[in-house]
Amino acid sequence: MRTRLTLPMKFANEKRALGVIRDNSLFTIGAQAVAVDDTGLGWRVIIDTSKTDAVCRYLSQSMLGVEWARSETP
Numbered sequence: 290m291r292t293r294l295t296l297p298m299k300f301a302n303e304k305r306a307l308g309v310i311r312d313n314s315l316f317t318i319g320a321q322a323v324a325v326d327d328t329g330l331g332w333r334v335i336i337d338t339s340k341t342d343a344v345c346r347y348l349s350q351s352m353l354g355v356e357w358a359r360s361e362t363p
Contacts, residue, residue, distance in 0.1 A: 292341040294348070294357040296334040299325065306332040313351055318344050337362060 300306040306322035309315075318336060325331035338344045341359075348357060 291337050291339050291362045293360045293362045294336040294338065294341075294344065295360070297356065297358055298334070300332040300334075301330070303329075303332050306334050309334055315351075318347055 296309070298309075300309070300322075303322050303324070310320045310322065315334070315336070319338060320334055320336045322332050323335050325333055336344060336357075345357070348355070
């Protein structure tokens with residue numbers, strides 16, 4: 290079972306979402322920028338992981354005060 294963590298911010302374009310990933314060193318833990326829908330007008334940062342506890346510890350230390358939304362993925 291995997292967990293999807295979603296940053297609770299929506300970005301206007303992919304470049305801004307990727308900037309947040311880069312600036313917060315999230316590439317190393319598998320962060321991705323994904324389009325909210327087919328229009329390409331909204332982007333989110335997500336992390337799909339099977340190591341939820343370790344990733345959440347990293348996020349709590351690197352992005353203080355940010356609560357990532359969790360959902361289970363098959």
